[in-house]
Amino acid sequence: MAVFPKPSLKLRTDKKREIPEGLWQKCPDCGEVIHNLELVQNLKVCPKCDYHFTLSARERISSLVEESSFEEFDGDMSSVDILNFKGVASYSERLKSYQERTGMLDAVITGFGQIEQHRVAVAAMDFNFLAATMGSVVGEKITRLIERGTSDRRPVIIVAASGGARMYEGMFSLMQMAKTSGALARHSETKLAYISVLTHPTTAGVMASFASLGDLIIAEPKCMIGFAGPRVIRETTHQDLPPAFQTAEFLRDHGLIDKIVHRKALRSTLTTLLSYLSVNC
């Protein structure tokens, strides 16, 4: 499955490195140098130009859910090198290095929590962990969350970000698309709400499964959303890509996204939206 090239991510880490001590960060969009503390207080949004930095899954959960209410599920679940993938780097080594780097076992955190008065089932993906690619762990944790949401009659909120499929897990990875979509089919059948929140970037297999299936689909400003990567599209079609192609704004104008929501308004927007979608809760 197509995976977006990483230049934008690389650019970001390069910029980070220019500034010593990790106390300051330079906004990749406007160049403003921001103190880390200020950035964190501002939910990692550039105070000058509103550029949305990548949030870790933990940061995302605590930005949305009452801290004390959050009950994490399957926090001990980790990936297995099912195919014994022999490539330039082994899958096990890659997993280990990302686990050390991020403190996460894999690319998603799931659990029950409270957003204002709403009891929700919530998931957040972490782009820093292997580009939040979906393998068995991401698929299984999301599926279990949806199933628990169905039996406990809770709306589901998934904050997505993903480079696509976890190639190292081959077809097991592809089948997570079917598994997660199947769980959502059953959740939806019982008239429960699902809100999909797309963040930078949400692509390929994740976009072609649960991320596209929200009763409502909302997105953070300017995030990249698509199926195929822009490079692949350019190479296949020999066509120039339209301006702002595959951005949240482009996709809102083309009818996919219900609403673009600034990160600082996300929690209150979800609260409002859920109040219209919680007849049965």
Added chain:
Amino acid sequence: MKVQPLEFEKPIADLEKQLEELKKHSKMQTIDLEREIRAIEDKIQETLCEIYSDLNAWQRVQIARHTSRPFALDYLTLAFSDFVELHGDRLFGDDQAMPGGFATLAGKRCVVIAHQKGRDTKENIRRNFGSANPEGYRKALRLMRLAEKFRLPVISLIDTPGAYPGVGAEERHIAESIAVNLREMTLLQTCIVAVVIGEGGSGGALGIGLADRVLMFENAYYSVISPEGCAAILWKHRSHAPEAAEALKLTATHLKELNLIDQVIPEPAGGAHRDHNKAAANLKEALVTALSELEDKPLQVLLEERYEKYRQMGQVLEAAESDSKVASER
């Protein structure tokens, strides 16, 4: 039909050339070379069996992509009867990369949806090289709904390098069209049998591939990413595609071992491209068996089994289990 030999088939091609010359010679000189001719013919069969009994993953990918391989519409002619094509998604257009309609299989009325490739440039442009746009997936869903309403089984013939990576495809939300099919096929109230007849290219294949039974031809492949794409990312160069093909475990045999597909359909000696009729007969037999197993199941059982089939795919490790033991999910 003249079959273009693949690189690893060269020994066969050489023998075939010898045979042709011998035959020509025999005719011109009116010498009886029958014994020699028969010897070469035997040798060809033998070499064919030898090569085809020990194919690696990359060789199978090449066979799966062979332009002489039977395509969906060939099977619709050879294994089915009375194909009635139905056009359009009622939303935007008619995707020629994904024909579909009614067809009869051994007396049984079905809805068939399929990827279709072209054999020459003109046909490939019309069929978009078997890469469907959102309209294809939405037409397929429309036809599946029709099948559901009239309790006809759905047969899906998969043969695509992938869903189309184009500007229009993105503008009309190809990812959403696939996702919706996955959700709706989970609940579709009629049986679904999917067969990978050639290339099973990632989400584009799965978008019509969620089924009660998933069958695969012996030399077809089904993969999360093309071997070239995987090689470009993990090996930094497309030329490593053979290694990637091996690592991805994308062959029918591998996928059957991993329990990700239900059945491997055998191909005639030397591959489906050497004998369309035999390949079609094997497909027909496999489909008839699969349908007979499914059609008597009560709907609730069918849907529960379909859900569980995908539910258990994947392997994870949970700390609660002993470290040495890799548990399958749940």
